Amino acid sequence: MELWYTENQTQNVNFSMKVKNHLYSEQSPFQKIDVLDTYEFGRVLVIDNWTMVTEKDEFIYHEMITHVAMATNKNIKNVLVIGAGDGGTVRELTRYNNIENIDMVEIDEAVVKASKEFLPFTSCKLDDGRVNLFFEDGIKFVKGKENLYDLIIIDSTDPIGPGEGLFTTEFYKDCFASLTEKGILINQCESPYYPHNSKEMKRSFSKLKGIFNICEAYQYHMPTYASGHWMFCFASKKIHPLKDFDADNWKSLNLSTKYYNTDLHIGAFMLPNYVKELLND
Numbered sequence: 001m002e003l004w005y006t007e008n009q010t011q012n013v014n015f016s017m018k019v020k021n022h023l024y025s026e027q028s029p030f031q032k033i034d035v036l037d038t039y040e041f042g043r044v045l046v047i048d049n050w051t052m053v054t055e056k057d058e059f060i061y062h063e064m065i066t067h068v069a070m071a072t073n074k075n076i077k078n079v080l081v082i083g084a085g086d087g088g089t090v091r092e093l094t095r096y097n098n099i100e101n102i103d104m105v106e107i108d109e110a111v112v113k114a115s116k117e118f119l120p121f122t123s124c125k126l127d128d129g130r131v132n133l134f135f136e137d138g139i140k141f142v143k144g145k146e147n148l149y150d151l152i153i154i155d156s157t158d159p160i161g162p163g164e165g166l167f168t169t170e171f172y173k174d175c176f177a178s179l180t181e182k183g184i185l186i187n188q189c190e191s192p193y194y195p196h197n198s199k200e201m202k203r204s205f206s207k208l209k210g211i212f213n214i215c216e217a218y219q220y221h222m223p224t225y226a227s228g229h230w231m232f233c234f235a236s237k238k239i240h241p242l243k244d245f246d247a248d249n250w251k252s253l254n255l256s257t258k259y260y261n262t263d264l265h266i267g268a269f270m271l272p273n274y275v276k277e278l279l280n281d
Contacts (some may be wrong), residue, residue, distance in 0.1 A: 002018060002188070003018070003019040003020075003022070003047070003071035004016050004017065004019060005017050005019050005036055005038070005044070005079060006105045007046075007049060007050060008049070008053055008224070009018045009194070009226035009227075010194050010196070013129065013194075013226070015051075015224070015226070016042065017036070017038040017040060017041055017044065017073075017141070017221065018038060018039045019037065019038050019039075020037040020038060020039060021036070021037040022034065022035075022036055022037075023035045023036065023037055023043070023095075023118055024114055024117070024118055025046050026114065028108050028110035028111075029108075030107060030108045030110075031047050031048045031108060031214075032047065032048050032049070032193065033045075033046070033047055033108075033110055033111060033114055034046040035114055035118040035119070036101075038054075039043065040056070040067075041055060041056040041057065041189055041224060042054060042055025042056050043055045043118060043119055043121075044224075045086055045111075045114070045115065045118075045119060047111070048164055049106075051087065051224050051225070052086065053086045053119065053122060054224050055119075055121055055229045056223075056224075057222065057223050057224055058086075058088050058121070058122055059088075059257075059258045059259055060087070060220055060222055060223075060258075060259045061220070061222055061230075062073065062088035062091065062092050062122070062260045063087055063092060063257050063258065063260040064220040064232060064254050064259065064260060064268070065067050065089055065092075065153060065155060065186055065188070065232060066089055066092040066093055066186075066193050067092065067250075067255075067257065067260040067265075068186070068188050068218065068232070068234060068241060068260070068265055069151050069153070069184045069234065069241075070093075070096055070151075070243060070250070071118065071246065071247070071249075071262065071265055072105065072184065072234075072239055072241050072244050072245050073150065073151070073182060073184055073239050073244070074246055075078065075098070075150070075182070076096070076098065076099060076150040076151045076184075076247050077099060077100045077101070077104060077150055078099075078100060078101045078148065078149050078150050078151075078180075079093055079099055079102045079103070079149060079150065079151045079152075079153070080102075080103045080104075080105070080142070080148075080149045080151070080178070081093070081102060081103070081104045081151045081152075081153045081155060082104075082105050082106075082138035082141075082142070082151070082153070082154050082156065083105075083106060083107075083138065083153070083155040083156040084106065084153070084155035085108060085111030085112045085114055085115060086105060086111065086115045086119055086122045086123060087112070087119070087122045087123035087124070087125065087126045087167070088100060088122035089153055089155045090104055090125050090126055090131055091122060091123075091124060091125040092130070093133075094125040094128045094130065095154075095255055096186035097252075099130060100130060101130055101132070101147075102128075102130050102131045102132070102277070103132050103134065103196055104126075104131060104132065104134065105134045105135050105136060105137075105138040105141045105142075106133070106134070106135060106138075107135070107136065107137050107138065108135075109135040112126065112133065112135075123212065125176075129223050139168075139171050139174075140155075142171070142174045142175055143174050144174075144176050145174075145177065145178040146177050146178065146261055147177075147178075147180055147181070148178050148179075149178050149179055149180065149183060150179070150180050150181070150182070150184070151183065151184050151185075151186070151187070152175050152178065152179060152183070152184075153186045153187075153261075154175075154185070154186070154187035154188060155188060156188050157216070158267060160216040167200065167203065168207075169207045170212070171208075172207055172208055172211050172235075173211055176211050176212060176237070179236075179237065181237060181238060182236070182237070182238050182239050182267065183236065183237060183239075184234065184235070184236045185208070185212070185233075185234075185235040185236065186232055186234055186235075187204065187208070187232065187235075189201050189204050189217060189230075189231040189232050189233040190204065190230070190231060190234065191227055191230045192229060192231060192232065192274065192275045192278050193226070193227035194226055194227055195228050196204065196225070197226060197227070201217075201231055201278065201279075202278055202281065204233065205217055205233055205279050208233050208235045210233075211235070211238070212235035212236060212237065213237050213238065214234075214237070214238070214241075215233060215234070216233070216234045216235075216240075216241055216257065216269055217231050217232070217233050217234075217269075217275070217279055218232055218233075218234060218241070218268040218269045218271075219231050219268055219271060219275070220232070220259075220268065223262075225271065231275075235254075241265075241269060243244055243268060244271060245262075245265060245266070247262035247265070250262060
């Protein structure tokens with residue numbers, strides 16, 4: 001008997017993977033967590049029946065959510081990561097010797113426990129000495145903090161369930177206050193392609209643009225996410241992702257990456273016309 005996992009990406013589109021084994025399943029107080037071992041994509045983290053991480057393509061997401069900011073401001077020392085329970089974002093950040101502190105705030109400890117047991121390829125640096133794990137609500141964690149973080153990465157699920165509050169104006173304003181003068185915020189900004197995703201992309205981008213002096217969207221190709229065309233937002237008080245980008249400095253670090261490079265850094269901000277129209281609407 002063949003076992004398949006099917007994600008309903010829209011009412012009319014399904015995405016399926018052939019499964020070797022169903023390794024783990026738990027209903028936490030926040031969400032349903034599953035880990036699958038698949039033939040094509042290796043191990044897969046699924047939350048509330050949505051694909052979060054696959055062993056085969058996670059490097060794309062995690063490199064693009066971290067290296068764009070790190071290559072723009074070479075003086076980042078104190079970082080806040082909200083969400084990211086699988087550990088992939090932290091793994092990429094720990095590659096930078098200039099980072100002194102990483103506070104990771106994940107509301108659901110069960111995601112971290114499952115990732116540590118079944119997803120060592122992303123969770124391998126969660127025990128790094130610079131990493132402080134907080135199992136609490138990121139919305140509450142950031143409130144009241146001022147001029148503290150050089151970089152905030154919002155590595156969230158879609159704006160439903162536990163991730164819903166991470167897309168609000170109030171939360172973005174609290175992040176703005178928490179950032180240093182040259183601080184950068186990167187957030188998962190949905191997809192421009194299917195209507196339900198593009199609606200959330202527009203809302204998130206619009207809110208950030210109303211708060212931050214600089215706000216730019218950039219794209220990446222994610223094979224296992226709906227449509228494959230996804231976005232991050234780069235928001236900052238003073239730092240621009242292209243005008244302040246220091247390609248030579250980043251190259252001098254000699255970091256080995258599979259997806260990100262300094263040419264792609266520039267190209268990721270060159271958006272298709274339909275995306276520009278959506279963002280400017």
